[in-house]
Amino acid sequence: MFTDSPTQEIFFAGHKMFVKRDDLLHPDFSGNKARKFFHFLKSNNNNHVKCVVGSGSAQANSLYSLSVLAKLKGWDLDYYVSHISDALTQQLLSVSPVNSNYVQAVKNGANVKAVNWSDKRFNQCQHLDDAVEQLKSDYYLHYGKQEVLFIPEGGRCEYAKTGVAILASEIINWAIEYDIDKLTVFLPSGTGTTALYLQQSINEKCDQHLDIKVMTCSTVGGDDYLVSQFRRLSSTISCFPEIVTDGNKYHFGKLYLNLFELWQEVLATTGITFDLLYDPIGLAVLKHQLQTRALLGREVLYIHQGGLLGNVTMLPRYLRKQKNKKLRKL
Ligand SMILES: Cc1ncc(COP(=O)(O)O)c(C=O)c1O
Numbered sequence: 001m002f003t004d005s006p007t008q009e010i011f012f013a014g015h016k017m018f019v020k021r022d023d024l025l026h027p028d029f030s031g032n033k034a035r036k037f038f039h040f041l042k043s044n045n046n047n048h049v050k051c052v053v054g055s056g057s058a059q060a061n062s063l064y065s066l067s068v069l070a071k072l073k074g075w076d077l078d079y080y081v082s083h084i085s086d087a088l089t090q091q092l093l094s095v096s097p098v099n100s101n102y103v104q105a106v107k108n109g110a111n112v113k114a115v116n117w118s119d120k121r122f123n124q125c126q127h128l129d130d131a132v133e134q135l136k137s138d139y140y141l142h143y144g145k146q147e148v149l150f151i152p153e154g155g156r157c158e159y160a161k162t163g164v165a166i167l168a169s170e171i172i173n174w175a176i177e178y179d180i181d182k183l184t185v186f187l188p189s190g191t192g193t194t195a196l197y198l199q200q201s202i203n204e205k206c207d208q209h210l211d212i213k214v215m216t217c218s219t220v221g222g223d224d225y226l227v228s229q230f231r232r233l234s235s236t237i238s239c240f241p242e243i244v245t246d247g248n249k250y251h252f253g254k255l256y257l258n259l260f261e262l263w264q265e266v267l268a269t270t271g272i273t274f275d276l277l278y279d280p281i282g283l284a285v286l287k288h289q290l291q292t293r294a295l296l297g298r299e300v301l302y303i304h305q306g307g308l309l310g311n312v313t314m315l316p317r318y319l320r321k322q323k324n325k326k327l328r329k330l
Contacts, residue, residue: 002026002034002041003166007174007301010270013287017300019272020171020185023308031275031306032194033065036155038163040069050147051076053139055128058084058102058112061275061307062155067105075149077110080132084114100313129153154191156233161197168201171301175210180299182211186289187303188282189216192229192241194305200239213298214241217285219278220252246288250281259284260318275307276314 005022025034029041040046054066058081070077088102097103106112115122115131125131129152139148151157175183185202189195199214206212218226223243230240250256259280266283267273274283286302289295 002029002038002163004170008270008272010272012266012270012283012302013290015290015300017290017302019270020167020301020303021272022167023304023306025306028068029065030308031061031304033061033155033306035163035167035194036062036160037065037069038166039159039161040073040149042162046073046149048146049073049075049149051078051139051143052149052151053078053080053132053135054151054153055080055132056153057081058088059100059310059313060154061101061310062153063105063110063112064101064108064309066151067108067110070110071108077105077108079105079110079112080115080128080135081112082115082117082128084112098312099309101309104309127153154193156191156193156229160193161201164194164197165201165205167194167303168198168205171198172202172205172210172212174301175212175299181209182298183213183301184295184298185212185214185301185303186282186286187214187216187305188219188278188285189226189229189241189243190220190278192216192218192226193233194303195241196230196233196239199241200234200236203239215244215289216241217244217246217282219250219281222249244285244289244294246285248284253277255318255321256280257322260322262287272304273308273311274304276311276318278305278307 002025005020005025008019008021010017010019022031022034025031029037052066052070052075054062056062063079066079067077091097091100091103092106102112115128121134122131125134132150136150171185185198187195195214195216202212202214223245226243262283263274263276263280
């Protein structure tokens with residue numbers, strides 16, 4: 001369980017390529033959460049933990065996966081967000097609540113807490129992670145140092161290495177089995193944790209006969225932000241994945257008609273449902289790379305990183321906008 005996802009051949013943008021179906025790893029820990037949280041899922045070294053503290057968006061896939069992890073392990077989960085919108089609060093109060101990441105996480109017992117930014121302790125804080133840093137001493141007092149586990153936003157931490165290294169081995173073994181010696185592995189990045197640890201682990205495991213490169217695109221904050229995220233995780237520039245774009249600037253979570261149409265086209269032609277936050281940007285950028293022949297002579301493996309629970313709220317938003325033709329076309 002949580003490893004050995006299948007690989008599927010598809011045609012995309014006039015090219016044969018492959019999709020690593022990490023979305024099929026596990027219904028609750030699909031995609032990169034199964035990889036990032038593998039360390040905790042499989043290890044018994046965390047018996048002393050009583051509480052896990054996370055942070056991020058109230059609609060994040062990682063909130064839901066963390067809530068399942070905490071429930072499985074019998075841990076408390078405190079999850080800090082910048083803000084909880086009225087729409088989300090309504091979701092909880094509704095007679096038939098939508099099955100969103102937020103609603104499911106709260107049902108699993110997650111304490112989702114909005115940071116009180118007017119509290120003077122957070123005066124100097126720019127990010128959620130900084131605010132959580134300020135709260136650490138309270139947690140240590142309450143639980144004891146060994147009993148609290150802090151997981152940074154999006155699972156951007158060393159722990160993610162364990163599961164991503166297994167993903168790297170699966171890809172290398174697959175490439176050897178299918179006699180592929182030049183491979184580009186493409187995946188869209190948020191924090192860049194998965195892409196960075198994947199390239200690092202591939203570099204460590206591959207001999208010189210295998211040329212496997214990780215290529216990614218930024219979905220949050222642009223290319224400079226992504227490089228700064230890589231730097232927070234590693235100082236070895238040779239393991240930084242290549243960052244590419246299609247020439248457009250996308251804003252995370254914003255709806256773009258051309259991206260939705262591409263997502264719909266891929267669903268119709270391959271039968272694969274991708275997520276609606278990261279994958280439409282990933283697929284658009286990959287399409288551009290294929291069309292500009294930048295990947296000529298290389299096989300391409302796209303990693304489906306799951307996140308489909310987020311579609312429960314994204315799909316109706318897109319369908320509503322598409323119907324009203326209010327979408328901003330790039
Ligand atoms: C579906 C999906 N794709 C891509 C990403 C980006 O992963 P990372 O933050 O490791 O770059 C995430 C976030 O964890 C995700 O949920």
